[in-house]
Amino acid sequence: MGFEEPDVTGMQAYADELRRTFLRLQEEGGELHRQARAIEVTEKSRDGLISATVGARGELVRLDIDPRIYRHPDARHLADSITDTVHRAADKARQRVLDVFEPLIPADQMRAHLDGDLETVMAQLADQMAGKEKRRGPA
Structure with a gap:
């Protein structure tokens, strides 16, 4: 049994995407929350x-x-x-x-958060980290 090599490039791209999303949340999150x-x-x-x-x-x-x-x-x-x-x-x-x-968080992810569906949230996160789910960058 061998270990699968991690997709370092994919993980780096996902980390970069998370950073951009986090920065946008910092900038726009307060206004979106107010709305x-x-x-x-x-x-x-x-x-x-x-x-x-x-x-x-x-x-x-x-x-x-x-x-x-x-x-x-x-x-x-x-x-x-x-x-x-x-x-x-x-x-x-x-x-x-x-x-x-929606401009920052895909509807399916936000819906899972609103529903308190931790299992789906974690599965989506794992899929994104593994590169199985198409990621979308911030607009």
Whole structure:
């Protein structure tokens, strides 16, 4: 059994890419973070009677319920409609966060970070270091 020779050139290129990305994060990261934190998305229910506003992390910021909803009281339908509306707003907010960071962090990597998916993050890092995944340099 022999050891595979490391791809020193590939590892150096990846290290250079990480350095450039880090420097860009230092320069632009604060502004991108500010933009991401300021994201709020408002979504209306399919019947238009519920309006939910969420922040960048999908947290509910505001919920408005049109009084006409009480004309046909159905607690289960109301709860389902609120949940669906909040989830759709949270999905849009998450996509906006991905869009804000896209110039520096590929969406699939950022998505794994946001999901707390350490296994995927580590696999992506290992693939990049091994030269298995196409790297993209900073714009």
